[in-house]
Amino acid sequence: MTPISTGCDWDFGLIERYDAAIGAAASAYGLDTYANQIEIISSEQMLDAYASSGLPIGYFHWSYGKEFIRNERAYRSGMQGLAYEIVINSDPCISYLMEENSMMMQALVIAHAAYGHNSFFKGNYLFRQWTCADGILDYLVFARRYVSDCEERHGIEAVEEVLDSCHALMHHGVDRYKRPAPLSLHGEAARAASREEHARRQFDDLWRTLPSAPRAGAASPARFPAEPEENILYFVEKHSPRLAPWQRELVRIVRKLAQYFYPQVQTKVMNEGWASFWHYTLINRLHEQGLVDDGFMLEFLQSHTNVVAQRGFDEPGYQGINPYALGFAMMRDIRRMCEQPTDEDRHWFPQLAGTDWVKSLDFAMRNFKDESFIAQYLSPRLIREFRLFAVADHWRQDELQVDSIHDDEGYRRVRSLLAGQHKRETLVPDIQVARYEHDGDRSITLQHRIHRDRPVAEASARETLKHLARLWGFDVRLEGIREDGVVEYCQECKV
Amino acid sequence: MLHLIDRRLNPRNRSAVNRSRFLRRYKEHIRRAVKDMIAERSIADMEKAGEVSVPAKDVSEPSFRHAAGGDWESVHPGNREFVKGDLIERPQGGAGGGAASEPGSGSGADDFTFTLSREEFLSIFFDDLELPHLARNSLGSVKKAKQVCAGYVKEGPPCNLCVTRTLKTALGRRIALGAPAQECLELALENLERLREEGGDAGAIEALEREIAEMEGRIRRLPFLDEMDLRYRHRVSVPQPVARAVMFCLMDVSGSMDERKKDLAKRFFTLLYLFLTRKYEQVDLVFIRHTDDAEEVDEQTFFYDTKSGGTVVCSALELMHEICKARYPASSWNIYAAQASDGDAFGADVGKSGRFLRDSLLPLARYYAYIEIPDAAAGRGSALWAQYEELARASGNFAMRRVSRREEIYPVFRELFSKEKA
Numbered sequence: 001m002t003p004i005s006t007g008c009d010w011d012f013g014l015i016e017r018y019d020a021a022i023g024a025a026a027s028a029y030g031l032d033t034y035a036n037q038i039e040i041i042s043s044e045q046m047l048d049a050y051a052s053s054g055l056p057i058g059y060f061h062w063s064y065g066k067e068f069i070r071n072e073r074a075y076r077s078g079m080q081g082l083a084y085e086i087v088i089n090s091d092p093c094i095s096y097l098m099e100e101n102s103m104m105m106q107a108l109v110i111a112h113a114a115y116g117h118n119s120f121f122k123g124n125y126l127f128r129q130w131t132c133a134d135g136i137l138d139y140l141v142f143a144r145r146y147v148s149d150c151e152e153r154h155g156i157e158a159v160e161e162v163l164d165s166c167h168a169l170m171h172h173g174v175d176r177y178k179r180p181a182p183l184s185l186h187g188e189a190a191r192a193a194s195r196e197e198h199a200r201r202q203f204d205d206l207w208r209t210l211p212s213a214p215r216a217g218a219a220s221p222a223r224f225p226a227e228p229e230e231n232i233l234y235f236v237e238k239h240s241p242r243l244a245p246w247q248r249e250l251v252r253i254v255r256k257l258a259q260y261f262y263p264q265v266q267t268k269v270m271n272e273g274w275a276s277f278w279h280y281t282l283i284n285r286l287h288e289q290g291l292v293d294d295g296f297m298l299e300f301l302q303s304h305t306n307v308v309a310q311r312g313f314d315e316p317g318y319q320g321i322n323p324y325a326l327g328f329a330m331m332r333d334i335r336r337m338c339e340q341p342t343d344e345d346r347h348w349f350p351q352l353a354g355t356d357w358v359k360s361l362d363f364a365m366r367n368f369k370d371e372s373f374i375a376q377y378l379s380p381r382l383i384r385e386f387r388l389f390a391v392a393d394h395w396r397q398d399e400l401q402v403d404s405i406h407d408d409e410g411y412r413r414v415r416s417l418l419a420g421q422h423k424r425e426t427l428v429p430d431i432q433v434a435r436y437e438h439d440g441d442r443s444i445t446l447q448h449r450i451h452r453d454r455p456v457a458e459a460s461a462r463e464t465l466k467h468l469a470r471l472w473g474f475d476v477r478l479e480g481i482r483e484d485g486v487v488e489y490c491q492e493c494k495v
Numbered sequence: 496m497l498h499l500i501d502r503r504l505n506p507r508n509r510s511a512v513n514r515s516r517f518l519r520r521y522k523e524h525i526r527r528a529v530k531d532m533i534a535e536r537s538i539a540d541m542e543k544a545g546e547v548s549v550p551a552k553d554v555s556e557p558s559f560r561h562a563a564g565g566d567w568e569s570v571h572p573g574n575r576e577f578v579k580g581d582l583i584e585r586p587q588g589g590a591g592g593g594a595a596s597e598p599g600s601g602s603g604a605d606d607f608t609f610t611l612s613r614e615e616f617l618s619i620f621f622d623d624l625e626l627p628h629l630a631r632n633s634l635g636s637v638k639k640a641k642q643v644c645a646g647y648v649k650e651g652p653p654c655n656l657c658v659t660r661t662l663k664t665a666l667g668r669r670i671a672l673g674a675p676a677q678e679c680l681e682l683a684l685e686n687l688e689r690l691r692e693e694g695g696d697a698g699a700i701e702a703l704e705r706e707i708a709e710m711e712g713r714i715r716r717l718p719f720l721d722e723m724d725l726r727y728r729h730r731v732s733v734p735q736p737v738a739r740a741v742m743f744c745l746m747d748v749s750g751s752m753d754e755r756k757k758d759l760a761k762r763f764f765t766l767l768y769l770f771l772t773r774k775y776e777q778v779d780l781v782f783i784r785h786t787d788d789a790e791e792v793d794e795q796t797f798f799y800d801t802k803s804g805g806t807v808v809c810s811a812l813e814l815m816h817e818i819c820k821a822r823y824p825a826s827s828w829n830i831y832a833a834q835a836s837d838g839d840a841f842g843a844d845v846g847k848s849g850r851f852l853r854d855s856l857l858p859l860a861r862y863y864a865y866i867e868i869p870d871a872a873a874g875r876g877s878a879l880w881a882q883y884e885e886l887a888r889a890s891g892n893f894a895m896r897r898v899s900r901r902e903e904i905y906p907v908f909r910e911l912f913s914k915e916k917a
Contacts, residue, residue, distance in 0.1 A: 012499055019497045037498040045502065048509040063556060065517030068510040069609040092498065099503055160516075168557050312573020321572060389574035391583065393567045402581040403568055410579060418570040431559050454565030463557035 001290040008102035008299075015097075018107045019114070025285045026115040029358055031278065033118040034133060035092040038110065042099050046086070047072055049096060053261070054086045056094065057140040059147035059253070061163055087113035089121040089264070091133035104299045107292070111282040116275030123366045124270070126263035129178065136260060143253045150246050162247050165467035166233060166254035171428045173233030173258040228432035228447060232468070233258070235433045241442055242473025251471065266369045266424065273327015274365055276308055277335075280328070310386065321418075326386075330373070333382050334361055348379060375419035380411045390417045395453060429456050431478070443475035450482050458491075465493040518615065524549045525611070529619050548608035617773060642730045651727025665724035673714045680710035739777040740829040740861075742768060743818075745811045747836035748784045750803040756868040760835030761798050762904045763866050767833050770912065775829065781818060785811035791818065806839045808848040808879065816855050825859040832856070833864045838877025849882040857890050864911060865895040 004021060005014050015038065026033070041049070051068035052058035084105055088094040095113040097106050121127050132139075151159045166173070229235045233255040237248050264271070283300055286292045292300075310325035311318045334352065337345045338360050341353035352360055364377060383406045390403040390413065403417070404410030420426060434447040446468075448456060461478060469476045473495065480489040518525060528547040577583075611619070647660055687703045744764045746757070771778045782797035783789055786804030789811040815832065823830060840848065857863060867880055880895070887893050896907045 012501070015499060016497060019499075023497075035498070037500065039500045039502045041502045041505075045505065045509070051510045051513060060512050060516060062513065062516040062520045065510060065513030065515070066554060066607070068513055069517060070607070073609050096502075156516075160520075164556075169559075171558055171560075310572055312575075313571035314573060318573075321570070386572040387574040388570050388572055389577055390568050390570045393569065393585075395564050395566060398585065400583040400585055402577045402579055402583065404579055405574055405577060407579075414570060417568045420568075421570060429559050429561055448559075450565075452566040454567070455562045457560050457562040460555075460557040461559055464559050467557065 003293040003296070004291050005103055006293055006295070008104065010101070010103040010106050014103060015106055015110070018103075019110055021286055021289075021291050022107065022111050022115060022282050025282045025289075026111075026119075026278070028285075029278075029281070030362070031115055031119040032122055033093065033115060034090075034122050036114045036118065037092040037094045038114060039094060039096050040099055041096050046083070046096065046098055047075060049086050050083075054088060055140060056088060056137070057144050059144045059163075060151075061167075062160065063164075063167060085109040085113045087117045088136075089117075089127060089131055089133055089260075090136050093118040093121060093133075102299070104292075104296050105303065107286075107296075108279055108283065108300060108303060112275045112279035115282065116278035117271060119278070120267075120271050120274045120365060123362070124263070124267060124369075125367055126266055126369055130175075130263050131260050139256065143257070146249060146253065150250065154246065159250065161470065162250045163254065165471045166251055168464045168467040169232050169236075169471075170254060170258045172431060173231060173255040174262045175231050175234065175259060176262075176424070224436050224438050225433060228434050230430075230432045231255075232431070232433055232446070235436075235444075236468070236471050239436060240472050243471065247471075263369075265427075266371075266422075269323040269327040269330075269370045269422065270365065270368065270373050271327070272324045273329075273331045276304075276324050276328040277331035277361075280304060280332075312387070326374075329382055329385070330377055331361060331364075333379055334364060334377060337379065342381075344380060349377075370422040371419050374422060375416060378415045378418065380406075383411055383414055388414050388418065390414050425451065429454070431456075434479070441475060442473075443477060444472060445477045445479060448478060448480045450480050450488060452483075456480070462491060462493070465491060469493040469495050518611075521549050521554070522619075524553065526619055529611075529616065546608060546610050548606040551606050554607045617769070641733055643733050645729045645731045647726040648729040649723075649725065649727070651729070655727040655730070657726050657728050660726040661720070661724050664726055665720050668721060668724060669717050669719070673717050676710045676713040680707060680714070683707045683710060738775055738829065739779070739827075740771050740775040740831055741779040741781060741823045742771055743781045743783060743815050743830070743832040744797065745783045745785070745815065745832060745834040745836075746797065747786075747806055747808070747811075747839065748802055749786045749806040749839060751806075751837050751839045751870075752868075756835075756837055757798060759868050759898055759901060759904060760866065762901070763835060763864075763898070763908065764833055766904065766908045767831070767864070770908075771831060779823070779828075781815075781823075783811050783814055783818075785814075789814040806836075806841070807844050808836065808840050809844050809851055812848055812851050812856060816851075816859075819856075819859055830860045831862050831864075832860050833866065835866045835868060836879065838867045838869060838879045840877065840879040845878045845882045848879070849886060852883075852893075853886055853890070857886070857893060861892060863893045865893070866907070867895065867897045869897060869899055 004017050019036070019038070023036075047068065049056070050071045051064045058064060084098065084101060086096045093114065095109065095118075097109055101109065121131075121133060127133075147159060147163075225235070233251055236243070237251040237255065240248070240251075243251070283292070283297075287297050308322070308325045308328045310322050335357040337349055337352045338355050338357035341349075346353045364373065368376060387406055389405040390410075392401045392403040394401075404413040406414065430449045430451060431446050432449075433444055435445040437443050465476055465478055475492065475494050477493075478491045479487055482488050525547050528549075532547075647657060683703050683706045687700065687707065690700050690703065746752070746760050748757075752760075768778065768780065780794070782792050782794055784792055784797055784802070785807065786802060787807045787810065789807075791814065792800070811834075819825065819830060852863070865883055867877065869877070880897070883893075883895050887895050894911050896911060898904055898907050
């Protein structure tokens with residue numbers, strides 16, 4: 001076949017033809033995607049989109065302005081390039097292409113975002129569980145309108161105060177487990193009826209004649225909440241004694257947004273790896289079909305290798321493990337293990353060796369997040385290729401110690417440490433609402449379960465407590481509890 | 496199914512609101528930074544955009560996060576030399592690997608720096624300052640145009656249609672065109688009546704009735720409104736004179752004015768100039784320097800050329816008066832003047848200057864500011880100061896301040912022009 005285009009200029013007709021070709025290749029591999037909406041924007045608009053975490057519509061807040069100013073400065077001074085693309089987890093899935101990109105770049109971005117990310121959003125369990133792709137745009141519109149209505153009614157300052165406080169607690173405004181759905185009136189009635197029925201069947205008048213023993217725990221008031229509550233913003237929204245209804249709604253908006261971003265943080269490696277794997281695979285497929293020429297491929301490979309390059313820890317510009325590199329390598333590795341397994345792979349991954357790689361990859365994409373994905377699929381071969389090693393940094397020791405390296409003894413250890421590095425608990429301290437003195441002074445107590453002596457940043461925690469106290473309206477306390485149960489510190493913020 | 500949308504023409508600057516929110520929140524910091532900037536900048540750069548930095552801790556958004564410390568393990572790529580159990584010296588500047596993966600610690604210690612645009616800079620610079628006695632003296636070079644009514648025309652856009660005028664024209668046309676028919680009609684009616692009274696022959700009566708019917712028809716067929724009746728309001732743009740100002744800079748360049756004093760004076764003049772350019776579209780500058788006699792010079796000479804001699808203040812005032820009369824009549828120019836001097840004036844000159852100022856210059860000028868830059872050592876005011884003080888009490892458009900250090904320039908300037916509190 002003849003190439004779709006030559007040269008680097010793009011136009012709308014070409015984009016449509018490339019999209020059709022890439023889409024055909026994608027469906028040949030069975031990628032299941034939301035409908036695509038591709039929007040062409042300028043670099044300035046890209047900067048705008050950056051500031052609001054890529055969301056097309058956001059409420060107004062100074063912190064977004066700060067983000068915008070920071071990005072703009074970095075961009076104008078040449079310290080930071082712009083991303084080639086932004087993709088939004090919505091249905092239809094919106095991808096932004098920059099007008100400055102070359103035709104090759106547009107095709108790459110279509111393959112990467114409109115088919116790679118898109119199918120990940122649609123398939124991965126975290127996204128399915130926690131985000132509602134067809135509702136997010138409407139919700140954003142609602143949020144923006146609600147916030148500006150509040151600003152009109154209560155003043156910009158008052159709204160900003162609440163939002164500031166919520167943003168401070170945003171990391172702790174996320175549910176990690178589903179709550180039971182609230183009972184409907186109908187269900188409640190049915191339950192009461194069945195309880196009565198049970199009592200009727202069990203009825204025996206003899207029970208009445210038994211002397212009743214005094215109940216031991218009845219006098220002490222019940223603890224509230226019965227179990228520690230990890231979603232602090234949720235607790236505030238539901239139980240704060242002081243918040244006005246509109247403030248409660250603002251808390252809810254911030255909480256919902258935090259929840260919306262939660263899967264993205266948890267699946268960075270997988271998401272980027274999946275998208276990179278598919279742009280690589282799809283564009284190569286176009287090349288095999290003769291739809292793109294060699295010049296296109298050379299340009300493509302250059303961009304591609306830039307994206308998935310991993311620097312060593314001692315090279316200049318090292319910024320930790322590149323999620324694109326790790327994710328791409330792991331996806332490719334899974335395919336390799338399916339198609340050409342070695343004896344080592346058969347030993348480590350009997351479930352993969354020799355299976356259909358499309359199905360195996362699809363299974364991996366659907367059912368894991370970064371932490372479990374790495375723990376499940378990182379192969380010894382990749383550990384060797386990346387020359388991964390783990391360093392232990394223990395505060396009681398003066399020196400760092402190499403914990404394990406890429407050898408037989410170290411594979412499992414390195415793998416579990418790398419997986420642990422992607423755990424949410426590693427990034428965010430475990431702080432939960434432990435007590436609410438509902439009948440007393442109405443204060444709440446947060447408990448920080450100190451894990452492996454890792455402290456919280458004290459000054460920042462104090463400021464955050466102030467924010468919480470503002471939302472709560474009464475005293476708030478933060479207790480740090482060591483693993484052996486001893487209270488190590490206690491911060492208090494009085495109102 | 497692909498939706499391809501071109502958003503490039505959508506409004507840009509979606510973040511403008513967020514940006515202004517940010518500026519509003521950090522106004523205090525920014526104001527302080529602008530103040531420092533003024534102290535450091537050379538005058539030519541004064542109205543350029545400026546870089547502002549806010550301490551990182553003030554813009555940081557708090558959250559519960561890990562600090563360095565505790566036990567961590569971290570995995571890195573690119574091992575070439577290490578084997579299990581190797582000890583590595585802890586890198587300087589905090590804990591090594593583990594802490595680096597904390598959220599938010601990546602962009603840490605540096606101040607948050609960003610650039611204010613020229614407009615933002617100036618609006619903070621002159622925030623809540625106001626020109627006293629601001630008035631728009633008319634005339635002057637033409638820049639603005641204003642739309643005014645200029646009669647009626649026969650063609651125009653429908654929105655400009657003037658209904659009453661159109662109906663009047665239509666009425667006139669109907670009367671004019673209908674007049675001959677009306678005349679015939681009246682004549683015929685008269686004849687008909689007479690014929691009927693006389694009992695004339697039926698044929699003549701019938702002919703008359705036909706004529707009457709025809710005439711009435713002609714009148715009826717005249718259109719109520721014809722295209723030629725339409726009248727539109729005519730609007731033309733008339734050039735509007737723009738308020739303009741002239742600013743006189745008067746400076747004593749006698750021997751006692753050293754570089755430091757000149758520098759202070761220059762700062763003050765610059766501030767005033769910038770301020771005026773914000774209020775008037777056109778501001779002319781006139782530089783007058785004086786020793787024992789005064790001359791008009793260009794800016795470069797004014798500030799940097801050295802010339803020494805005695806001090807006769809009055810000469811400069813007289814020159815200014817002459818220039819005003821010749822080139823800047825008070826009826827069409829807003830006249831502002833700023834005088835800087837170290838107050839070295841002697842004898843009769845002091846009294847003469849005071850009187851001249853009061854009688855000739857102050858009535859012309861919108862505002863006259865006098866800045867005295869005394870020697871660092873001198874504690875009390877000069878003779879000129881004493882003389883001017885009387886003036887300041889008597890007239891509303893005269894102000895005077897003493898400045899001896901660079902930092903004082905801006906506060907003094909603000910004090911002079913701060914908005915009067917209601």
